[in-house]
Amino acid sequence: MEAKLTQIFALSQKDKAPALISLIPEILSQSGPSLVQDLHTLVDAAVNQDSIGLVAGRQLLSEVVKVLGEGAISDAQLRRRVVEDTLAIVQPKLVSYEEQVNSLRFQLADLLEQEEEWSDAARVLMGISLDSGQRSIPDSEKLRVYVRIVRLLLEDEDSVQAETYYNRAALLAHSASDRETVLQFKLCQARISDYSRKFLEAASRYHELSYVGEIDEEERRHMLLAAVTCAVLAPAGPNRSRVLASLYRDERTADLPTYNILSKMFLDHILRPAEVKEFEKSLKPHQLAKIAISSNDRLASAGNDADGDIDPTASTRTGPSTVLDRAVMEHNLLASSNIYNNITFQGLGALLDLTPGAAETMARKMIEQGRLRGSIDQVDRLIWFESNREEDDAQGKAGGLGDVEEAEDTGAPYTKRWDTQIRLTAAHVESIVQHLTGKGLVTLAVEAN
Incomplete structure (x- = not known):
């Protein structure tokens, strides 16, 4: 040579x-x-x-x-x-x-x-080199490179560096010239929100992508599963209830392994430790990240506990330890507000596996953030829950009944109002059948003796 x-x-x-x-x-x-x-x-x-x-x-x-x-x-x-x-x-x-x-x-x-x-x-x-002065590179080409970098970094769960390149891609998102790049960018959006613990946003984006026909069916199922997981991990409150309702109404979720916990969260049922442990097995490492308790919350919990009777069998936990832990505790607290008119700090602590002071601190924060309707009586050490009529109606519509003409509210509990909605709906169905029968459009079958 x-x-x-x-x-x-x-x-x-x-x-x-x-x-x-x-x-x-x-x-x-x-x-x-x-x-x-x-x-x-x-x-x-x-x-x-x-x-x-x-x-x-x-x-x-x-x-x-x-x-x-x-x-x-x-x-x-x-x-x-x-x-x-x-x-x-x-x-x-x-x-x-x-x-x-x-x-x-x-x-x-x-x-x-x-x-x-x-x-x-x-x-x-x-x-x-994408910003060279020697040759002009179209923004659409830069976007493809940035999106690919983000996708590769997320495969190794390097979310910090991935977010840097995602921010660069976001500035060029308007220049996307082909459908594939647009879909890849939207998937990056969902995954970045997931890694950043913006679970509500991630759930909505995953759910949106799960309907896209251009994506492989198995991938769409995986995105639907990710949407359910993020919705479960999201902070409890009205916003999460809307996302849960959207997923619960999706017929495809019934085939998912996480459907049980989705339905229980949507129906405001208390989640049991065994169910949480089963769901925890499906989570990724970043969704099991440890969370720190702020010094203010720790001091508030200790101060509140000091005023109460010491129960040797009570929990000594002063707060949730993981993202899942926090989501389940907040959900159970929200679910208990539909069961009880009021509950003591000690009773709520036993329900959430927290010290009474930590349970009160969690309830206080949710009330402050507008995610729980209620008030706290620190003299009697009670949490009083307020019924949210608008939220009850929204849940009835989410369940598929739509707008139902209700009888006058007599202060009946939530379950009685739900029964009323069912009776009214059944009456409306019967009225429609009778109308169609009268027009000769429906023939009722007659059983032979």
Whole structure:
């Protein structure tokens, strides 16, 4: 190879590029270390020998990039080694060979992604020069690269760095020119919200994507499952109730393994420890992250407990330890407000497996945030719950009954009003059947004696 290159150096400038390119097929016909070594020598001479010239060097390197991209080397490991070696030679001359370097980086990222080396592939793409002054790169192309980097980083759960590139992609989202990029960006939005613990937002985005026909059916089922998981982990309150209602009405959720906990949360049933443990097995590591109790809450809980009687059998927990723990406790607190008119701090603590002071602190925060209707009597150490008529009506509609004409409210409990809605709905159905029968549109079957 050295002798052939010496002969090429002696040629005129216009003949050097064709002569160098003619060596490529001969080199690629070899295998193993000899192929890598000879190609290294050829590329190094074209890039670093002043006698070759920039124009001839670019022509040779473009041809090398082209044949590598077309799969001239079938062995993936050998091809990766060649691409990495070529990239190492050319990278110091990035200013002169920017387009060729970017193409090599895309190829290397593809190879790394095939081997599921997600973070390494993302770092290779991060090295691509997208804001160069030498050539103009369309915003749509930049968006595709940023979205791909985010997707790769999230595969290794590097959500912090992924969010940085997601923010860059968000600035270019308007330039998306194809449906695939738009869908990938929306999926990144949902996953970033999931990792950032914005579970309500993530659940809505996952649920929206689960309806997209262009996405594979198995992927859509996976997104629906993710939507249910995020809805369960979201902070209890009216906003979560609306998301739960939307998912509960979706017929597809009945086939999911998390349907049991979804239905119990939507129907405001108390969740039992065994059910929570079963659901916990399906969570990802970031959804099981530990949460810290603020010093103010810890002091408030300790101060409140100091005033009450000490029960040796009572729980000593001063707050939830994980995201799931907090979501379940807040849900059970909200569910208990539909069962009781009032409850003592000690009784609520026993229900939530918290100290009485910690239970009161949780209720106070939910009341302050508008997620629980009630008041706290610290003298009698009671929490009084207020019935939310608007929320009851909304839940009735979410259950599928729609707008039902109600009788005058006599202060009956929630269950009695629900029974009234059922009776009125049944009466309306009977009225419709009688009307259709009178018109001769429906014939009632008569049982034979």
